[in-house]
Amino acid sequence: MTAGAAAANALLVNLTTRFIVSTAFFTVARLGVADALRDAPRSPADLAATVGADPRALARCLGALAAHGLFRELDDGRFALNEPARLLCRDVPGSYLPYALQVAGFFDSAAAFERAVRDGGTPFAHHYGTPIFEHLAQHPALGAHFDGAMQALHGIETAAMLEACDLAGATTFADIGGGNGDVLAATLARYPAMRGVLFERPAVLERTRERLAEHPAAARIDYVAGDFFAAVPVRADCYYLRHVLHDWDDAACRTILGHLAAGAPRGARVLLGEALLEPPNQAGIGRDMDLVMLQFTGGWQRSAADFATLLEDAGLDFVGVTPTASMISVVEARKR
Structure with a gap:
């Protein structure tokens, strides 16, 4: 076998079996293994007795995950936390666990992936009977959990955005579709003279208002309830939309941006926090997130050029792209 043939075979094996690694990851997250390892390394038998698992099966899951960089297998067979695994603990700063459990809970919808590719739509909607945001609205407990999952997934991006972007010239910062308010709270903490506006659906807004009631800022x-497909009645000199447009197709994005532009004053900055789609044949988080959008929302990731077109169509002048230390870049435009 030539080196090229061997590499091709290895790639196919990896793509074929990758879902099993994800399944092992979800299982370990559900079992609470990371929390069971918080104090010290433990043997598979000891660990299995604590979390309720078969020792050998658990050891094999952890061994595979350690080989991928999650957890650490010691020479004596015990397992320990490493930095990525520590983020699977509950109640640690930046915990990733809520997002892992959210995706694990919807994992069965992946069975409808082929149907969605053949017929259109999303696997989620085919499996559950409704699009994801309608489903979350119909199940408030799931909606609240989703907010926590988004905080877990995207929390690190807030600090990265604030480090990369100078917002000192803004007097009012509006977070459009701002979810649990973490971005807005962090921004106002950084800029004590700034006012903030959170624009969200009513149910989300009430949860966020309660959550931020005791925040120093x-x-x-100001809280504004609404639907950005109907109108964005918010006036600010800086607008921020993080991971909003990737949930929607181009027509929906033009509607959202058009409504925002209609209410924005001339010269207002519009910032889009998005994981940009990589060029063809280049791996990266953008390509992976694009499949996540196919699975759940029906939207897609876009390149900087794609965003420039959408922005210009809405009457916003594309300014440029600022990379950050996280997976997002900040696409900037200004109201004409």
Whole structure:
């Protein structure tokens, strides 16, 4: 076998079996293995007795995950936390566990992936009977959990955005579709003279209002309930949309941006926090997130050029792209 043939075979094996690694990851997250390892390394038998698992099966899951960089297998067979695994603990800063459990809970919808590719739509909607955001609205407990999952997934991006972007010239910062308010709260903490606006659906807004009631910047936050497909009645000199447009197709994005532009003053900055789609044949988080959008929302990731076109169509002048230390870049435009 030539080196090229061997590499091709290895790639196919990897793609064929990758879902099993994800399944092992979800299982370990559900079992609470990371929390069971918080204090010290433990043997598979000891660990299995604590979390309720078969020792050998658990050891094999952890061994595979350790080979991928999650957890650490010691020479004596015990397992320990490493930095990525520590983020699977509950109640640690930046915990990833809520997002892992959210995706694990919807994993069975992946069975409808082929149907969605053949017939259109999303695997999620084919499996559950409704699009994801309708499903979350119909199940408030799931919606609240989704908010926590988004915080877990995207929390690190807030600090990265604030480090990369100078917002000192803004007097009012509007977070459009701002979810649990973490971005807005962090931004107002960084800029004490700034006011903030959180624009969200009513159910989400009420949860966020309660959550931020005791925040030091609470008196500087205005809450506006609405639907950005109907109107964005918010006036600010800086607007931020993080991971909003990737949930929607181009027509929907033009509607959202058009409504935002209609209410924005001339010269207002519009910032889009998005994982940009990589060029053809280049691996990266953008390509992976694109499949996540196919699975759940029906939207897609876009390149900087794609965003420039959408922005220009909405009456916004594309300014440029600022990379950050996280997976997102900040696409900037200004109202004409």
